[in-house]
Each structure stands twice: as structure tokens, then as C-alpha cells.
Amino acid sequence: MSSDLCIGIVAKPDVLEIAALEPRRSVVVTQFPATVMGLAALIGFMAGYETTVRLAISGVAALSVAFAIGKTPHLEVFIVSAAVADQPAALAQYAERSI
Numbered sequence: 251m252s253s254d255l256c257i258g259i260v261a262k263p264d265v266l267e268i269a270a271l272e273p274r275r276s277v278v279v280t281q282f283p284a285t286v287m288g289l290a291a292l293i294g295f296m297a298g299y300e301t302t303v304r305l306a307i308s309g310v311a312a313l314s315v316a317f318a319i320g321k322t323p324h325l326e327v328f329i330v331s332a333a334v335a336d337q338p339a340a341l342a343q344y345a346e347r348s349i
Contacts, residue, residue, distance in 0.1 A: 254302040254326075258341025259292075261311035266292065269338030271346060277339045284311060289318050296325070306330050306345035 253273050260267040266282045266289075282288035296303045296319075306328045307315055316327050328348055335341045 254304050254346075255296075255299045256304045256342045256345040257296070257306070258335070258338040258343070258345060259305060259307045259309070259312075259315060260336065260338050260341065261307055261309035261315040263311055266315065267338045268292065269342040271339075271342040277342060279338055284315075289315070293319060297322075302326060304328070304345040304348070306335065306341040306348070308332050308334075308336060308341055 256271040258269045258271075262284060264284050266284050267279075268282060269277050269279045271277050282291050302324045304326045305319070308330045309332065312329050316329060319325070319327070328345060330341060330344055335344045
């Protein structure tokens, strides 16, 4: 099991469906608006975590979200086909399993 925070995001045009999976804890699911403020809230949440954050992003706006988050230390981003995983919790688990 990974010791990283693993986040799955389904990026839709108007909403970011998010699941966060922390080691030895339950999955927490939430939503942020797909706006500048919603992305800022997501980035702020990830900045508060002290170890690596692993993101698996799927959906029509996946690339836009990945570019908006940008490159930061301790961040790994995976763009995942919806055919592989299309739910936030499944994407968080994908990030946990990926190298």
C-alpha cells in the first residue's frame, strides 16, 4: 500500500468530482466547481499534505485540469481513460496502484 495521498478526479465541464484516499483510511468523496475558485481550493488542499500526492484524472476536461494544477514538487499526475476508470474512487485506487 502506498503512503501517499491518492486523489481521483472526474473532470466534467462544470464540476470536479473528487475522491481522496489516504493510507489506512476510508475514501472521502466531494465536489468542487470546475472554476478558478474550485481549482484553487483543490490546489490548496493538496498543498497542505506533506508527502507525495498522486492524482488520477479522467473526463472531458482532464488535460485542462492537469495543466491548471501545474507542476509542483511531490505531485504525480496520471491522465486515465474513462474506459479504465470513470468514478472518482476508482481513480483514487488507480493512483494508489500506479508506479
